Amino acid sequence: MPATIRDVALLAGVSPSTVSRALSVPDMVNVDTRARVAIAVERLHYHPNRAARGLITGRTGNVGLVVPDVANPFFASVVKGVQARARRDDIAVFVADTDEEPAVEAGLIRALAKQVDGLVLCSPRSSAEDLAAIAEETNVVLINRGVMGVTGIRFDDEDAMRQALAHLVALGHRRIAWVAGPEASWSNQHRTVGLRAAATARDVELIEVGNFAPTYEGGVAAADQVVATEATAVVTYNDLIAIGLLSRLHARGISVPDDLSVLGVDDIEMSRMAIPALSTIRLPQQRAGQIAVETLIGLITMPEAVPPLVRSNALTGELIVRNSTGPAPSPKG
Numbered sequence: 258m259p260a261t262i263r264d265v266a267l268l269a270g271v272s273p274s275t276v277s278r279a280l281s282v283p284d285m286v287n288v289d290t291r292a293r294v295a296i297a298v299e300r301l302h303y304h305p306n307r308a309a310r311g312l313i314t315g316r317t318g319n320v321g322l323v324v325p326d327v328a329n330p331f332f333a334s335v336v337k338g339v340q341a342r343a344r345r346d347d348i349a350v351f352v353a354d355t356d357e358e359p360a361v362e363a364g365l366i367r368a369l370a371k372q373v374d375g376l377v378l379c380s381p382r383s384s385a386e387d388l389a390a391i392a393e394e395t396n397v398v399l400i401n402r403g404v405m406g407v408t409g410i411r412f413d414d415e416d417a418m419r420q421a422l423a424h425l426v427a428l429g430h431r432r433i434a435w436v437a438g439p440e441a442s443w444s445n446q447h448r449t450v451g452l453r454a455a456a457t458a459r460d461v462e463l464i465e466v467g468n469f470a471p472t473y474e475g476g477v478a479a480a481d482q483v484v485a486t487e488a489t490a491v492v493t494y495n496d497l498i499a500i501g502l503l504s505r506l507h508a509r510g511i512s513v514p515d516d517l518s519v520l521g522v523d524d525i526e527m528s529r530m531a532i533p534a535l536s537t538i539r540l541p542q543q544r545a546g547q548i549a550v551e552t553l554i555g556l557i558t559m560p561e562a563v564p565p566l567v568r569s570n571a572l573t574g575e576l577i578v579r580n581s582t583g584p585a586p587s588p589k590g
Contacts, residue, residue: 260301261303262276262277262303265294265297265298265303266297268297268300269290269293269297270293271290271293275294276297279291279295280294280298317372317373317374318347318348318374319349319350319372319373319374320350320351320373320374320376320553321350321351321353321366321370321375321376321377322335322336322351322352322353322377322379323352323353323365323377323378323379323381324336324352324354324355324380325355325362325380326355326356326357326471327352327354329471329472329497330496330523330526331495331496331523331542332379334525334542334543334546335379335400335543335545335546336350336546337546338542338543338544338545338547338549338550339547339550340546341543341546342547342550342551343550346554348554353365353369355382357382357439358382359383359384359441362381362383363383366381366383366391370391370394370395374557375397375398375553375557376391376395376396376397377397377398377399377546377549377550377553378397378399378400378402379399379400379549380400380401380442380443380444382439382441382442385404385405388402388404388407389404389405389406392406392407396556396557397556398549398552398553398556399411399549400545400549401443401444402443402444403443408556410548410549410552412541412545412571412574413572413573413574414444414447414448414451415448415450416571416573416574417538417574418448418451418454418492419451419454419455420574420576421452421492421520421538421576422452422455422456422459422492423455423459424536424576424578425490425582426461428490428518428582428584428585429584429585430461430488430489430518431460431461431489431585432461432462432487432488433456433463433464433488433491434463434464434466434483434486434488434492435449435463435464435465435467435492435493436467436469436476436492436498437449437465437466437467437469437494438467438468438469438470438471438475438495438498439468439470439471440468442471445468445494448494449465452492464488466479466482466486467479467494471495472497472498472501473498473500475497475498475501476493476497476499476500476501476502476505477501477502477505478501479498479502480502480505480506480509481505481509483502484509484511484517489518489585489586490517490518490519490582491520493519493520493522494522495522495523495525496521496522496523496525496527496528496537497521497523497525497527499520499528499531499535500521500527500528500535502519503519503532503535503581506519507532513533514533514580514582514583515586518536518581518585519581520535520536520537520582521535521537521538522537522538522540522574523538523539523540524537524539524540524577528577528579533581534579534580534581535579536576536577536579536582537577538576539575540572540574541572541574544572545572
């Protein structure tokens with residue numbers, strides 16, 4: 258039988274209520290008593306069940322994670338990072354998928370907030386006003402979204418675009434297409450701004466195509482428009498779009514990278530399996546999930562120690578060069 262709080266109390270020579278205080282509010286118990294309780298807990302391999310901890314701490318031991326599309330490998334990586342970090346503190350994670358629908362997202366957030374101690378919202382599509390209101394009602398950490406007054410972890414999308422353009426310019430490309438993602442996506446907006454600025458700084462002609470769904474099908478749909486631009490290279494909102502683009506280009510007999518270089522963003526697992534293997538900007542997705550949970554735990558346990566504003570130190574990406582990018586083709590004629 259698993260050890261109980263009474264077993265711990267008996268071995269430590271204290272009352273069960275003292276064990277509870279030592280585990281939940283250790284500052285209220287003297288050092289020697291805490292040490293005896295800790296030794297007893299270790300010897301008996303005692304683990305208070307979640308319900309008992311909830312009665313002691315007033316917390317559920319659960320956190321919620323809301324993502325736009327759990328089938329998207331980018332968000333799947335974030336989920337892994339969140340769950341790995343939460344597991345270290347024996348925290349359960351409830352995952353909800355909004356299917357890229359802001360209205361669905363709002364309902365899920367409200368429902369989850371009643372069952373958890375806090376929420377991690379990854380790439381939320383809701384308005385800044387709605388997210389700020391939610392953060393006033395419960396503990397919230399954002400990933401890949403910035404809202405003034407709400408704690409969040411973001412990627413440096415502008416720097417990612419600078420790296421992408423610098424790589425293509427170094428290969429001789431001067432006419433570059435940009436396949437944008439969802440209009441409601443905060444990262445899409447920042448990637449577009451970053452790419453425009455980088456193109457201006459390097460005197461590159463940037464042709465914007467889209468917006469398209471952040472999916473394989475979105476890439477297939479974008480391909481013909483990209484070809485029509487007569488660009489020699491294309492940057493896509495994410496790797497899924499890039500992989501769909503590669504498929505349609507192959508079907509049309511367009512060689513990558515000889516005729517057209519393709520560069521994605523995210524570095525999902527499938528990007529290295531594509532034909533040709535996809536050049537991309539690797540974003541630290543799992544790390545973002547881990548940091549978000551650490552920050553959320555801080556909000557739950559020591560809210561005064563967590564800065565209320567969005568963190569200014571964004572997570573930077575890394576250029577990964579594979580076979581889908583190459584020198585610009587020589588001018589025809």
